Amino acid sequence: AGRVSKNMSWSPGPSGHSPSPQVAHRHGHSIASESSTPNASPSKGLSLKELGKELQEQGRADAVLVSQLRQQVIWEELEVLKREASGRFSGIYALPSFHSIWDWHGVICVRAGLYRHGVFKFTVKLPSKYPLEPPKVAFSPQCIPYHPFVNQRTGVVNFQFLLMQDNNPTGKWEPTRHRLHTLIYLIKSLFYPNQRDPRIASLHGDKSVNAFQLYNPSFHGSGAAASVIKSSVLNPEAAQCLTANAKWWDANWEKVRIVEEACGLSAIEASPSEVSALRASDRDAARTIVDMQAQLNDTSVCFRGHVAACVAESQDKIGCNQGDFCVHLRDDL
Structure with missing residues:
Protein backbone atom coordinates (compact mmCIF):
# COMPACT_ATOMS: atom_id res chain seq x y z
CA ALA A 1 0.00 0.00 0.00
CA GLY A 2 1.34 3.42 -0.86
CA ARG A 3 0.50 6.95 0.23
CA VAL A 4 -0.43 10.16 -1.57
CA SER A 5 1.22 13.40 -0.46
CA LYS A 6 -0.48 16.76 -0.25
CA ASN A 7 0.50 17.63 -3.80
CA MET A 8 -1.04 14.34 -4.98
CA SER A 9 2.28 12.67 -5.91
CA TRP A 10 2.50 8.91 -5.34
CA SER A 11 4.97 7.48 -2.84
CA PRO A 12 5.41 3.68 -2.53
CA GLY A 13 4.45 2.10 0.79
CA PRO A 14 6.32 -0.55 2.80
CA SER A 15 5.78 -3.17 0.11
CA GLY A 16 7.66 -1.04 -2.42
CA HIS A 17 4.97 -1.48 -5.10
CA SER A 18 3.52 1.33 -7.15
CA PRO A 19 0.46 1.32 -9.38
CA SER A 20 0.91 -0.29 -12.74
CA PRO A 21 1.14 1.92 -15.85
CA GLN A 22 -2.23 0.57 -16.93
CA VAL A 23 -3.84 1.92 -13.74
CA ALA A 24 -2.03 5.25 -13.83
CA HIS A 25 -2.77 5.96 -17.49
CA ARG A 26 -6.22 4.37 -17.78
CA HIS A 27 -7.78 7.86 -18.11
CA GLY A 28 -5.22 9.35 -20.48
CA HIS A 29 -2.78 11.02 -18.07
CA SER A 30 -0.41 10.11 -15.27
CA ILE A 31 -0.57 10.62 -11.54
CA ALA A 32 2.37 13.01 -11.88
CA SER A 33 0.20 15.43 -13.88
CA GLU A 34 -1.75 16.23 -10.71
CA SER A 35 1.42 16.96 -8.74
CA SER A 36 2.63 19.45 -11.39
CA THR A 37 -0.66 21.38 -11.32
CA PRO A 38 -2.12 21.14 -7.81
CA ASN A 39 -4.88 23.65 -8.61
CA ALA A 40 -5.93 21.95 -11.83
CA SER A 41 -9.43 20.71 -12.41
CA PRO A 42 -10.02 17.17 -10.94
CA SER A 43 -11.34 16.04 -14.31
CA LYS A 44 -7.83 16.28 -15.78
CA GLY A 45 -6.23 13.84 -13.30
CA LEU A 46 -6.89 10.56 -11.52
CA SER A 47 -8.61 11.36 -8.24
CA LEU A 48 -8.10 9.37 -5.06
CA LYS A 49 -11.53 7.85 -5.45
CA GLU A 50 -10.83 6.79 -9.02
CA LEU A 51 -7.40 5.49 -8.07
CA GLY A 52 -8.91 3.39 -5.28
CA LYS A 53 -11.46 1.96 -7.69
CA GLU A 54 -8.77 1.08 -10.22
CA LEU A 55 -6.63 -0.66 -7.60
CA GLN A 56 -9.64 -2.59 -6.36
CA GLU A 57 -10.42 -3.79 -9.86
CA GLN A 58 -6.80 -4.81 -10.34
CA GLY A 59 -6.93 -6.77 -7.06
CA ARG A 60 -10.01 -8.66 -8.29
CA ALA A 61 -8.24 -9.43 -11.55
CA ASP A 62 -5.24 -10.78 -9.62
CA ALA A 63 -7.53 -12.99 -7.52
CA VAL A 64 -9.11 -14.38 -10.69
CA LEU A 65 -5.66 -15.10 -12.10
CA VAL A 66 -4.61 -16.93 -8.94
CA SER A 67 -7.81 -19.02 -9.05
CA ARG A 88 1.68 -46.96 -9.69
CA PHE A 89 -1.99 -45.92 -9.81
CA SER A 90 -3.27 -49.25 -11.09
CA CYS A 109 -10.03 -52.13 -5.96
CA LEU A 126 -9.48 -29.71 -2.23
CA PRO A 127 -9.29 -26.53 -0.11
CA SER A 128 -9.44 -23.13 -1.79
CA LYS A 129 -5.76 -22.56 -0.93
CA TYR A 130 -4.56 -25.84 -2.45
CA PRO A 131 -1.70 -26.75 -2.73
CA LEU A 132 -0.73 -24.57 0.24
CA GLU A 133 -3.18 -26.61 2.32
CA PRO A 134 -3.63 -30.41 2.07
CA PRO A 135 -6.70 -32.10 0.57
CA LYS A 136 -9.07 -34.04 2.83
CA VAL A 137 -9.70 -37.69 1.96
CA ALA A 138 -12.57 -39.77 3.32
CA PHE A 139 -13.96 -43.20 2.46
CA SER A 140 -17.67 -43.56 1.81
CA PRO A 141 -19.57 -44.08 5.08
CA GLN A 142 -21.42 -46.94 3.40
CA CYS A 143 -18.29 -49.09 3.64
CA ILE A 144 -15.28 -47.94 5.66
CA PRO A 145 -12.13 -50.11 5.71
CA TYR A 146 -11.02 -51.33 9.12
CA HIS A 147 -7.65 -49.61 9.48
CA PRO A 148 -5.73 -47.71 12.19
CA PHE A 149 -5.52 -44.56 10.05
CA VAL A 150 -9.21 -44.49 9.05
CA ASN A 151 -11.95 -43.11 11.29
CA GLN A 152 -14.58 -45.84 11.59
CA ARG A 153 -17.43 -43.36 11.93
CA THR A 154 -16.61 -40.70 9.30
CA GLY A 155 -14.19 -42.53 6.98
CA VAL A 156 -11.65 -39.68 7.22
CA VAL A 157 -8.04 -40.71 6.54
CA ASN A 158 -4.90 -39.42 8.31
CA PHE A 159 -1.81 -39.48 6.07
CA GLN A 160 0.72 -37.98 8.49
CA PHE A 161 2.70 -41.16 9.09
CA LEU A 162 2.60 -42.13 5.41
CA LEU A 163 4.02 -38.71 4.46
CA MET A 164 6.88 -39.11 6.93
CA LYS A 172 3.72 -32.52 7.52
CA TRP A 173 2.16 -31.54 4.22
CA GLU A 174 4.77 -29.72 2.11
CA PRO A 175 3.27 -27.66 -0.75
CA THR A 176 6.52 -27.71 -2.74
CA ARG A 177 6.66 -31.53 -2.78
CA HIS A 178 3.19 -32.92 -2.15
CA ARG A 179 0.25 -32.88 -4.52
CA LEU A 180 -3.14 -34.53 -4.94
CA HIS A 181 -1.63 -37.51 -6.73
CA THR A 182 0.68 -37.98 -3.72
CA LEU A 183 -2.30 -38.66 -1.48
CA ILE A 184 -4.06 -40.82 -4.05
CA TYR A 185 -0.98 -43.02 -4.23
CA LEU A 186 -0.84 -43.13 -0.42
CA ILE A 187 -4.43 -44.44 -0.40
CA LYS A 188 -2.95 -47.58 -1.97
CA SER A 189 -0.26 -47.66 0.72
CA LEU A 190 -2.99 -48.04 3.34
CA PHE A 191 -3.72 -51.50 1.94
CA TYR A 192 -0.22 -52.45 0.78
CA PRO A 193 2.31 -51.89 3.61
CA ASN A 194 5.99 -52.48 3.01
CA GLN A 195 6.34 -56.26 3.12
CA ARG A 196 10.12 -55.99 2.69
CA ASP A 197 10.67 -54.20 5.98
CA PRO A 198 13.15 -56.41 7.90
CA ARG A 199 11.29 -55.81 11.17
CA ILE A 200 8.24 -57.53 9.70
CA ALA A 201 10.19 -60.62 8.66
CA SER A 202 11.26 -61.17 12.26
CA LEU A 203 7.69 -61.33 13.61
CA HIS A 204 5.90 -64.59 14.40
CA GLY A 205 2.39 -65.42 13.30
CA ASP A 206 0.17 -64.37 10.42
CA LYS A 207 2.42 -62.74 7.81
CA SER A 208 -0.42 -60.91 6.09
CA VAL A 209 -1.39 -59.30 9.40
CA ASN A 210 2.18 -58.67 10.55
CA ALA A 211 2.83 -56.16 7.77
CA PHE A 212 0.18 -53.85 9.24
CA GLN A 213 2.14 -53.64 12.48
CA LEU A 214 4.01 -50.88 10.66
CA TYR A 215 0.86 -48.79 11.24
CA ASN A 216 0.73 -49.65 14.95
CA PRO A 217 2.30 -47.13 17.41
CA SER A 218 3.30 -49.82 19.93
CA PHE A 219 5.34 -51.60 17.26
CA HIS A 220 7.65 -48.57 16.94
CA GLY A 221 8.52 -48.31 20.65
CA SER A 222 9.00 -44.79 21.98
CA GLY A 223 10.93 -43.10 19.17
CA ALA A 224 10.01 -40.22 16.89
CA ALA A 225 8.19 -42.54 14.50
CA ALA A 226 5.99 -43.80 17.32
CA SER A 227 5.02 -40.24 18.21
CA VAL A 228 4.04 -39.42 14.63
CA ILE A 229 2.14 -42.65 14.10
CA LYS A 230 0.32 -42.23 17.40
CA SER A 231 -1.05 -38.90 16.22
CA SER A 232 -2.02 -40.55 12.91
CA VAL A 233 -4.25 -43.21 14.48
CA LEU A 234 -7.96 -42.48 14.01
CA ASN A 235 -9.14 -45.99 14.87
CA PRO A 236 -7.57 -46.88 18.26
CA GLU A 237 -9.46 -50.19 18.35
CA ALA A 238 -7.65 -51.37 15.21
CA ALA A 239 -4.26 -50.43 16.67
CA GLN A 240 -5.08 -52.22 19.93
CA CYS A 241 -6.20 -55.27 17.99
CA LEU A 242 -2.85 -55.37 16.17
CA THR A 243 -1.02 -55.10 19.49
CA ALA A 244 -3.07 -57.93 21.02
CA ASN A 245 -2.46 -60.08 17.94
CA ALA A 246 1.31 -59.60 18.16
CA LYS A 247 1.33 -60.37 21.89
CA TRP A 248 -0.66 -63.57 21.37
CA TRP A 249 1.79 -64.84 18.81
CA ASP A 250 4.78 -63.97 20.98
CA ALA A 251 3.25 -65.97 23.84
CA ASN A 252 2.05 -68.96 21.79
CA TRP A 253 4.42 -69.26 18.86
CA GLU A 254 6.44 -72.15 20.29
CA LYS A 255 3.30 -74.02 21.26
CA VAL A 256 1.86 -73.60 17.77
CA ARG A 257 5.08 -74.85 16.21
CA ILE A 258 5.15 -77.99 18.34
CA VAL A 259 1.50 -78.86 17.59
CA GLU A 260 1.91 -78.32 13.86
CA GLU A 261 5.03 -80.48 13.71
CA ALA A 262 3.28 -83.25 15.66
CA CYS A 263 0.07 -83.43 13.60
CA GLY A 264 1.15 -82.03 10.23
CA LEU A 265 -1.64 -79.46 10.12
CA SER A 266 -1.75 -75.69 10.20
CA ALA A 267 -3.02 -74.99 13.71
CA ILE A 268 -4.67 -71.75 12.61
CA GLU A 269 -6.00 -72.64 9.16
CA ALA A 270 -7.08 -76.25 9.80
CA SER A 271 -10.68 -76.80 8.69
CA PRO A 272 -13.33 -78.39 10.97
CA SER A 273 -13.18 -81.60 8.94
CA GLU A 274 -9.41 -81.79 9.34
CA VAL A 275 -9.70 -81.25 13.09
CA SER A 276 -12.36 -84.00 13.32
CA ALA A 277 -10.08 -86.42 11.48
CA LEU A 278 -7.22 -85.50 13.81
CA ARG A 279 -9.40 -86.07 16.87
CA ALA A 280 -9.62 -89.77 16.03
CA SER A 281 -5.83 -90.19 16.27
CA ASP A 282 -4.74 -87.41 18.65
CA ARG A 283 -7.50 -86.01 20.81
CA ASP A 284 -5.20 -83.68 22.79
CA ALA A 285 -3.71 -82.07 19.65
CA ALA A 286 -7.18 -81.57 18.19
CA ARG A 287 -8.37 -79.91 21.42
CA THR A 288 -5.31 -77.65 21.44
CA ILE A 289 -5.97 -76.54 17.86
CA VAL A 290 -9.62 -75.79 18.62
CA ASP A 291 -8.59 -73.71 21.65
CA MET A 292 -6.03 -71.75 19.64
CA GLN A 293 -8.47 -70.98 16.88
CA ALA A 294 -11.04 -69.80 19.41
CA GLN A 295 -8.50 -67.44 20.99
CA LEU A 296 -7.41 -65.98 17.65
CA ASN A 297 -11.02 -65.53 16.55
CA ASP A 298 -11.72 -63.31 19.54
CA THR A 299 -12.64 -59.83 18.28
CA SER A 300 -10.00 -58.18 20.46
CA VAL A 301 -7.24 -60.21 18.75
CA CYS A 302 -8.53 -61.11 15.29
CA PHE A 303 -7.44 -58.20 13.08
CA ARG A 304 -7.85 -60.48 10.06
CA GLY A 305 -11.49 -61.11 11.01
CA HIS A 306 -12.32 -57.38 11.15
CA VAL A 307 -10.70 -56.85 7.76
CA ALA A 308 -12.54 -59.81 6.25
CA ALA A 309 -15.83 -58.35 7.51
CA CYS A 310 -15.27 -54.94 5.88
CA VAL A 311 -14.13 -56.57 2.63
CA ALA A 312 -17.25 -58.75 2.57
CA GLU A 313 -19.37 -55.67 3.24
CA SER A 314 -17.76 -53.85 0.31
CA GLN A 315 -18.56 -56.79 -1.95
CA ASP A 316 -22.15 -56.88 -0.72
CA LYS A 317 -22.58 -53.19 -1.57
CA ILE A 318 -21.60 -53.95 -5.14
CA GLY A 319 -23.14 -57.43 -5.49
CA CYS A 320 -26.55 -56.54 -4.07
CA ASN A 321 -26.80 -53.10 -5.68
CA GLN A 322 -24.55 -53.46 -8.68
CA GLY A 323 -26.61 -51.31 -11.00
CA ASP A 324 -27.18 -48.61 -8.40
CA PHE A 325 -23.50 -48.61 -7.48
CA CYS A 326 -22.42 -48.19 -11.11
CA VAL A 327 -24.90 -45.38 -11.69
CA HIS A 328 -23.68 -43.45 -8.63
CA LEU A 329 -20.07 -44.12 -9.49
CA ARG A 330 -20.66 -42.85 -13.03
CA ASP A 331 -22.34 -39.71 -11.71
CA ASP A 332 -19.54 -39.06 -9.23
CA LEU A 333 -16.77 -39.61 -11.72
Missing part, protein backbone atom coordinates in the same frame (compact mmCIF):
# COMPACT_ATOMS: atom_id res chain seq x y z
CA GLN A 68 -7.16 -19.90 -12.69
CA LEU A 69 -3.60 -20.94 -11.88
CA ARG A 70 -4.83 -23.18 -9.05
CA GLN A 71 -7.31 -24.83 -11.39
CA GLN A 72 -4.55 -25.38 -13.94
CA VAL A 73 -2.51 -27.18 -11.26
CA ILE A 74 -5.49 -29.44 -10.55
CA TRP A 75 -5.97 -30.31 -14.22
CA GLU A 76 -2.29 -31.23 -14.38
CA GLU A 77 -2.92 -33.63 -11.50
CA LEU A 78 -5.48 -35.42 -13.66
CA GLU A 79 -2.90 -35.74 -16.43
CA VAL A 80 -0.49 -37.40 -14.00
CA LEU A 81 -3.14 -39.92 -12.97
CA LYS A 82 -4.00 -40.68 -16.60
CA ARG A 83 -0.36 -41.02 -17.62
CA GLU A 84 0.46 -43.52 -14.86
CA ALA A 85 -2.92 -45.27 -14.67
CA SER A 86 -1.42 -48.65 -15.51
CA GLY A 87 1.61 -48.12 -13.28
CA GLY A 91 -6.38 -50.40 -9.26
CA ILE A 92 -7.30 -46.91 -8.12
CA TYR A 93 -9.49 -44.53 -10.10
CA ALA A 94 -10.19 -40.86 -9.34
CA LEU A 95 -11.69 -37.97 -11.30
CA PRO A 96 -13.06 -34.51 -10.47
CA SER A 97 -16.80 -34.14 -10.02
CA PHE A 98 -18.96 -32.87 -12.87
CA HIS A 99 -20.07 -30.04 -10.59
CA SER A 100 -16.75 -28.81 -9.16
CA ILE A 101 -13.09 -29.34 -9.91
CA TRP A 102 -12.43 -29.01 -6.19
CA ASP A 103 -14.38 -32.19 -5.37
CA TRP A 104 -13.00 -35.53 -6.50
CA HIS A 105 -14.50 -39.01 -6.34
CA GLY A 106 -12.71 -42.30 -6.64
CA VAL A 107 -12.67 -46.00 -5.94
CA ILE A 108 -9.89 -48.44 -5.09
CA VAL A 110 -7.60 -54.05 -3.76
CA ARG A 111 -6.14 -56.93 -5.71
CA ALA A 112 -3.79 -58.62 -3.24
CA GLY A 113 -2.96 -58.90 0.43
CA LEU A 114 -5.15 -58.88 3.50
CA TYR A 115 -7.81 -56.60 1.91
CA ARG A 116 -7.92 -58.56 -1.34
CA HIS A 117 -11.21 -58.18 -3.28
CA GLY A 118 -12.14 -55.10 -1.25
CA VAL A 119 -13.72 -52.24 -3.23
CA PHE A 120 -13.83 -48.93 -1.38
CA LYS A 121 -15.18 -45.60 -2.61
CA PHE A 122 -13.62 -42.35 -1.40
CA THR A 123 -13.90 -38.60 -1.85
CA VAL A 124 -11.24 -35.89 -1.98
CA LYS A 125 -11.99 -32.29 -1.01
CA GLN A 165 10.32 -39.55 5.36
CA ASP A 166 13.93 -38.89 6.33
CA ASN A 167 13.67 -35.33 5.01
CA ASN A 168 10.18 -34.91 6.52
CA PRO A 169 10.35 -36.53 9.98
CA THR A 170 7.08 -34.99 11.22
CA GLY A 171 4.99 -36.03 8.21
